[in-house]
Amino acid sequence: xxxxxxxxxxxxxPGQRVTISCSGRSSNIGSNYVYWYQQxxxxxxxxxxxxxxxxxxxVPDRFSGSKSGTSASLAISxxxxxxxxDYYCAAWDxxxxxxxxxxxxxxxxx
Amino acid sequence: EVQLVESGGGLVQPxxxxxxxxxxxxxxxxxxxxxxxxxxxxxxxEWVGRIKTKTDGETTHYAAPVKGRFxxxxxxxxxxxxxxxxxxxxxxxxxxxxxxxxxxGAWGQGTLVTVSS
Numbered sequence: 025x026x027x028x029x030x031x032x033x034x035x036x037x038p039g040q041r042v043t044i045s046c047s048g049r050s051s052n053i054g055s056n057y058v059y060w061y062q063q064x065x066x067x068x069x070x071x072x073x074x075x076x077x078x079x080x081x082x083v084p085d086r087f088s089g090s091k092s093g094t095s096a097s098l099a100i101s102x103x104x105x106x107x108x109x110d111y112y113c114a115a116w117d118x119x120x121x122x123x124x125x126x127x128x129x130x131x132x133x134x
Numbered sequence: 135e136v137q138l139v140e141s142g143g144g145l146v147q148p149x150x151x152x153x154x155x156x157x158x159x160x161x162x163x164x165x166x167x168x169x170x171x172x173x174x175x176x177x178x179x180e181w182v183g184r185i186k187t188k189t190d191g192e193t194t195h196y197a198a199p200v201k202g203r204f205x206x207x208x209x210x211x212x213x214x215x216x217x218x219x220x221x222x223x224x225x226x227x228x229x230x231x232x233x234x235x236x237x238x239g240a241w242g243q244g245t246l247v248t249v250s251s
Contacts (some may be wrong), residue, residue, distance in 0.1 A: 059235060068241040068243055074239065076184070081238050112179050126178075
């Protein structure tokens with residue numbers, strides 16, 4: 025059972041906009057930055073969104089992050105087949121004095 | 135190019151020890167907080183621990199399952215971070231990644247640790 029809660033799966037058709045949610049508590053998302061990672065099949069994860077909504081250089085602007093209270097979301101617009109991957113949210117947890125990850129969401133492009 | 139390269143994984147018996155290394159290049163290593171994250175076969179990501187910079191006291195934090203058994207250290211002269219793993223258990227079997235969110239973020243390719251008799 026992960027500290028951060030994500031839906032196990034999501035799907036969309038090419039060109040569509042999909043969102044992936046990440047729910048936490050006041051001790052993690054409520055008081056710290058949220059990060060999102062993309063893990064393509066068979067590869068290492070990659071930083072997609074840092075500090076709630078900042079895109080590292082090279083990440084397409086189709087990807088965006090937001091946070092409100094104790095929840096966060098990753099939105100992907102103009103969905104493409106190469107977006108098919110596992111997506112993880114993460115945040116520091118003040119109560120645990122450690123970083124926590126969501127269980128991951130497997131995105132399927134239909 | 136930002137790069138992290140792990141080494142040191144392998145097969146070890148329960149109760150044994152292993153030291154992983156992660157060599158960094160392409161960014162100012164001395165300014166980066168470095169983390170270890172693991173992924174058991176077919177499972178999600180699990181944070182293992184983190185070490186801050188020398189400026190921040192090289193403070194370390196660990197996940198509850200590894201606290202007291204794993205130790206993270208860094209050698210800024212070698213741009214390398216280490217993960218010393220003692221008293222290994224079968225449930226520690228996973229691919230271990232070193233990672234940083236500094237400078238746009240980077241993850242290594244991972245190194246497989248298998249704990250089995």
